[in-house]
Amino acid sequence: MTAPVLLSPPKRLIDATIDGEQVRVPEDTTILDACSASGTEIPTLCYGDTLTPRNACRVCVVEVEGARTLAPACSRKLEAGMSVATDSERVRHSRKLVLELLGSSVDLSTTPQVAEWMERYEAEPERFGRRAEPAALGVRDARRAGEHEPGDGSVAATVEQPAKVDNDLYVRDYSKCIMCYKCVDACGDQWQNTFAIGVAGRGFDARISTEHDVSLPDSACVYCGNCIEVCPTGALSFSTEFDMRQEGTWDEEKQSETTTICTYCGVGCNLTLHVQENKIVKVTSPHDNPVTHGNLCIKGRFGFQHVQRRGGD
Amino acid sequence: MDLKFLDEAPTTAEREAVDSVLGPPESGWDGGTRQDTDLRYARGGHTARDQRDMLLPALHAVNDRVGWISRGALDHICRRLTVPPAEAYAVASFYAMFAMHERPRRVVHLCTDIACAAAGSSGLRDRMVERLGPPGSTEGGTTWHESPCLGMCERAPAALALQAGDPARYAVAAPAGPDDLDALAESASADGPVAPSEGNGHRPAVRTTYGADPLPGTAPEADAASAVPDAGSPDHVLLRRIGRVDPLSLDDYRAEGGYAALREALRLGPAGVLREVNDSGLVGRGGAAFPTGRKWSATAQQPDAPHYLVCNADESEPGTFKDRVLMEGDPFSLVEAMTIAGYAIGAQTGYLYIRGEYPRALRHLENALALARERDLLGTDIMGSGFSFDIEIRRGAGAYICGEETAIFGSIEGQRGEPRSKPPFPVEKGLFGKPTAVNNVETLVNVLPVLLMGGPAYAAVGTEKSTGPKLFCLSGGVRRPGLYEMPFGATLRDLVEAAGGMPEGRSIRAILLGGAAGTFVRGDELDIPLTFEGAREAGTSLGSGVVLVLDDTADLASTLVRVAAFFRDESCGQCVPCRVGTVRQEESLLRLRAGASPAQELPLLREVGQAMRDASICGLGQTAWNAVESAIDRLGLFSEDTHQTAAPGDRPATEEAR
Numbered sequence: 001m002t003a004p005v006l007l008s009p010p011k012r013l014i015d016a017t018i019d020g021e022q023v024r025v026p027e028d029t030t031i032l033d034a035c036s037a038s039g040t041e042i043p044t045l046c047y048g049d050t051l052t053p054r055n056a057c058r059v060c061v062v063e064v065e066g067a068r069t070l071a072p073a074c075s076r077k078l079e080a081g082m083s084v085a086t087d088s089e090r091v092r093h094s095r096k097l098v099l100e101l102l103g104s105s106v107d108l109s110t111t112p113q114v115a116e117w118m119e120r121y122e123a124e125p126e127r128f129g130r131r132a133e134p135a136a137l138g139v140r141d142a143r144r145a146g147e148h149e150p151g152d153g154s155v156a157a158t159v160e161q162p163a164k165v166d167n168d169l170y171v172r173d174y175s176k177c178i179m180c181y182k183c184v185d186a187c188g189d190q191w192q193n194t195f196a197i198g199v200a201g202r203g204f205d206a207r208i209s210t211e212h213d214v215s216l217p218d219s220a221c222v223y224c225g226n227c228i229e230v231c232p233t234g235a236l237s238f239s240t241e242f243d244m245r246q247e248g249t250w251d252e253e254k255q256s257e258t259t260t261i262c263t264y265c266g267v268g269c270n271l272t273l274h275v276q277e278n279k280i281v282k283v284t285s286p287h288d289n290p291v292t293h294g295n296l297c298i299k300g301r302f303g304f305q306h307v308q309r310r311g312g313d
Numbered sequence: 314m315d316l317k318f319l320d321e322a323p324t325t326a327e328r329e330a331v332d333s334v335l336g337p338p339e340s341g342w343d344g345g346t347r348q349d350t351d352l353r354y355a356r357g358g359h360t361a362r363d364q365r366d367m368l369l370p371a372l373h374a375v376n377d378r379v380g381w382i383s384r385g386a387l388d389h390i391c392r393r394l395t396v397p398p399a400e401a402y403a404v405a406s407f408y409a410m411f412a413m414h415e416r417p418r419r420v421v422h423l424c425t426d427i428a429c430a431a432a433g434s435s436g437l438r439d440r441m442v443e444r445l446g447p448p449g450s451t452e453g454g455t456t457w458h459e460s461p462c463l464g465m466c467e468r469a470p471a472a473l474a475l476q477a478g479d480p481a482r483y484a485v486a487a488p489a490g491p492d493d494l495d496a497l498a499e500s501a502s503a504d505g506p507v508a509p510s511e512g513n514g515h516r517p518a519v520r521t522t523y524g525a526d527p528l529p530g531t532a533p534e535a536d537a538a539s540a541v542p543d544a545g546s547p548d549h550v551l552l553r554r555i556g557r558v559d560p561l562s563l564d565d566y567r568a569e570g571g572y573a574a575l576r577e578a579l580r581l582g583p584a585g586v587l588r589e590v591n592d593s594g595l596v597g598r599g600g601a602a603f604p605t606g607r608k609w610s611a612t613a614q615q616p617d618a619p620h621y622l623v624c625n626a627d628e629s630e631p632g633t634f635k636d637r638v639l640m641e642g643d644p645f646s647l648v649e650a651m652t653i654a655g656y657a658i659g660a661q662t663g664y665l666y667i668r669g670e671y672p673r674a675l676r677h678l679e680n681a682l683a684l685a686r687e688r689d690l691l692g693t694d695i696m697g698s699g700f701s702f703d704i705e706i707r708r709g710a711g712a713y714i715c716g717e718e719t720a721i722f723g724s725i726e727g728q729r730g731e732p733r734s735k736p737p738f739p740v741e742k743g744l745f746g747k748p749t750a751v752n753n754v755e756t757l758v759n760v761l762p763v764l765l766m767g768g769p770a771y772a773a774v775g776t777e778k779s780t781g782p783k784l785f786c787l788s789g790g791v792r793r794p795g796l797y798e799m800p801f802g803a804t805l806r807d808l809v810e811a812a813g814g815m816p817e818g819r820s821i822r823a824i825l826l827g828g829a830a831g832t833f834v835r836g837d838e839l840d841i842p843l844t845f846e847g848a849r850e851a852g853t854s855l856g857s858g859v860v861l862v863l864d865d866t867a868d869l870a871s872t873l874v875r876v877a878a879f880f881r882d883e884s885c886g887q888c889v890p891c892r893v894g895t896v897r898q899e900e901s902l903l904r905l906r907a908g909a910s911p912a913q914e915l916p917l918l919r920e921v922g923q924a925m926r927d928a929s930i931c932g933l934g935q936t937a938w939n940a941v942e943s944a945i946d947r948l949g950l951f952s953e954d955t956h957q958t959a960a961p962g963d964r965p966a967t968e969e970a971r
Contacts, residue, residue, distance in 0.1 A: 055734050056889070057888070058888050061927070069927055069928070070928050072734065094890070094924045097921060097924030101893035104893070147448065152907060188397075199886075202886050203895070204896050211387065212387075220397065
């Protein structure tokens with residue numbers, strides 16, 4: 001789009017009700033933002049602070065009085081006179097089920113906060129039965145839309161499959177993918193404009209994929225790692241993190257975070273170095289940086305090895 | 314855009330197929346041969362990218378010509394349209410009718426959905442497995458798939474064979490006997506002209522996507538009129554031309570009163586048309602029953618431009634075939650009605666989105682558009698009125714979700730057919746982000762009598778809240794399944810009786826109203842009035858007008874498993890409640906069918922169902938539990954004290970089950 005940059009006109013304030021409390025917010029404020037402002041916590045998974053809401057995960061649903069269905073707080077705008085319930089019976093029920101449905105089909109072991117929410121909403125993902133065996137690598141990617149093996153219901157289908165390790169920098173472990181679309185949006189027209197990945201397939205077989213499932217080195221990927229930055233579940237992770245987790249040496253308690261400025265060029269991107277035992281184990285970037293909003297390039301994201309090349313290496 | 318390609322070259326046939334819809338490339342910039350002059354300029358930005366909506370037609374062109382979409386073909390399409398290959402792959406792999414791996418040119422789609430299963434498709438399925446191997450097997454000269462409803466429920470069980478080539482051809486077997494199916498399952502035949510025959514109905518004068526001749530060795534398809542048991546009845550309004558006119562002849566159409574409504578519309582002016590439609594009380598016939606006049610007025614009033622009209626002909630609701638019969642039997646009426654709608658809402662372009670499983674309807678519409686353009690009934694200055702309007706056909710490729718009113722936009726735009734969050738509503742931001750009116754085929758065709766009779770006179774037909782005539786798709790165990798037209802107000806009993814009732818010795822076990830997204834009612838509930846308000850009062854819905862009768866021999870548990878499998882297959886996968894909920898629903902029903910304890914499974918099903926209904930983005934997820942819930946509550950299936958093989962007959966819903 002070539003829309004000129006416009007200063008937004010001053011916004012009208014509107015009155016609405018959240019959980020019985022009167023709130024006054026500028027027009028076009030989302031329910032989620034209004035709730036954050038008033039201190040009401042709403043769980044989110046697919047919401048990204050630097051991305052346009054996709055409202056795909058539905059864990060943030062709230063009840064809008066008079067509406068037939070629940071509304072996603074992340075994208076629905078608060079309207080004048082609207083009355084919103086964030087913790088009603090229906091809301092709690094849907095959040096519980098969303099967590100159960102995800103928990104029973106996806107590996108959420110590295111998703112921050114999810115254990116706490118499971119407890120809060122009394123979610124029991126195990127009640128859908130024993131988990132099916134993980135698929136062999138490539139099987140899910142070859143599935144045709146609109147068709148599936150029915151099975152007999154004795155095991156709960158999952159999206160689990162071996163992690164895809166096809167390059168030295170990062171790993172794609174789609175057993176942990178909740179299909180939030182954030183990596184696709186970050187890779188595509190919202191940030192990176194590389195378009196290396198898309199959502200392929202349909203329904204339960206939908207998956208993040210390069211064209212024809214080619215490996216990352218054969219794809220358009222430029223290894224900016226901005227997909228890792230937005231991934232909410234750890235499905236995308238630095239090879240360093242993935243390897244350390246495999247070895248059992250990954251320990252966030254022992255890690256320090258230091259924000260500095262990238263030294264490669266003159267843009268001045270902020271880097272947050274995650275250091276464990278005096279080694280950089282991963283690099284993130286603050287989302288509130290006004291220039292880059294958490295985005296980096298391959299050098300800032302992955303070019304840290306020289307820092308820790310010590311004598312004798 | 315700086316795109317990376319796989320550098321695999323398309324074959325000549327693939328290149329020709331793509332160029333046949335996109336025209337020849339201009340330079341190396343858009344997929345042609347690189348020339349020295351290409352280095353003197355750059356082609357990019359919007360000029361390169363704004364053809365994205367041609368992605369779906371280009372994919373179809375390749376699939377129609379060679380039967381599958383190779384890496385080289387996808388690469389070529391991407392170069393031509395400046396689309397990133399990963400995005401094009403994401404779109405192509407969304408649709409069931411596109412293959413991303415090599416397969417035989419001929420594909421047989423065997424319908425195994427509710428009506429066809431009730432008519433014995435499982436025997437045919439076994440025969441196909443024996444002959445061609447498991448679904449999707451590419452060993453032989455032909456491959457096959459189990460298909461969701463093909464929209465030929467009145468002559469179930471049905472099968473459709475599509476064969477890639479130049480031109481692509483098709484054949485239908487319905488009702489399909491073992492021999493008919495064997496004929497479809499023959500190896501792909503050679504291309505080239507075959508001896509002219511009666512063909513699949515009539516022979517259009519213009520070039521159409523599918524050739525006029527059926528596949529060699531297969532029987533010609535019955536006329537569209539054969540789906541209307543009382544064709545020619547003087548009471549018909551919507552169906553009055555079916556069987557009386559040659560659907561390929563514009564002269565026939567005009568001789569039978571065609572284009573009188575458009576003339577009337579042009580006389581009334583857009584505001585006059587809106588007034589008549591508002592006065593008529595016409596509501597949408599696709600299932601949601603939204604007042605058409607309000608939708609049109611709201612679109613017409615939008616200051617943003619241009620406005621678009623989308624005709625939703627992606628009829629995929631299991632058990633529905635009314636739109637197919639209208640399009641096959643009276644295609645010009647839809648063209649005329651779309652022109653009137655475009656005039657009323659201030660649109661210059663209308664998109665007719667037709668499902669990919671309707672080759673004959675596609676052919677008849679392509680012919681109708683070409684003839685209408687020839688006679689200045691489409692194009693600039695229609696009938697000398699100064700009004701300009703044209704229609705583009707977009708063909709779906711096997712995705713029920715694309716009939717959802719916002720998913721249809723994504724599909725037309727060349728994106729994945731994923732529903733969008735509302736608000737904003739289509740009348741504000743619809744196709745290409747512009748104000749759009751989306752109407753079902755039957756709704757649009759109703760506009761013709763509205764204008765010819767006048768709004769108030771039309772409103773006098775039917776009941777106060779459900780006005781006008783309505784089409785009902787009767788299928789299943791009745792004596793004469795087919796498409797029936799009745800004014801609103803008839804009861805379910807009237808309809809079943811019109812269809813000849815049940816055969817000797819058979820009783821009604823259940824009736825599915827509204828399709829897979831609808832609800833079951835019992836055989837003792839025949840007094841339900843078939844009006845929107847009457848159905849709502851009875852706790853059910855008319856939906857798209859499906860009345861699928863299951864007799865006492867029906868295996869209801871298996872029917873529910875099929876419904877659940879349908880929703881699992883057709884979920885777009887965007888939101889969690891639907892993507893995973895439909896899977897868990899199917900698994901639970903499989904367990905129940907195998908004898909699991911209802912006391913354990915039913916609460917689980919209800920919880921999943923409630924979350925799908927409350928928290929899904931669109932109507933697919935929100936209704937995916939309707940039929941199952943009604944079977945449990947209304948039919949008493951899986952109730953605690955009887956087994957799931959419940960004795961035939963009717964059981965009242967128990968309060969406890971709720």
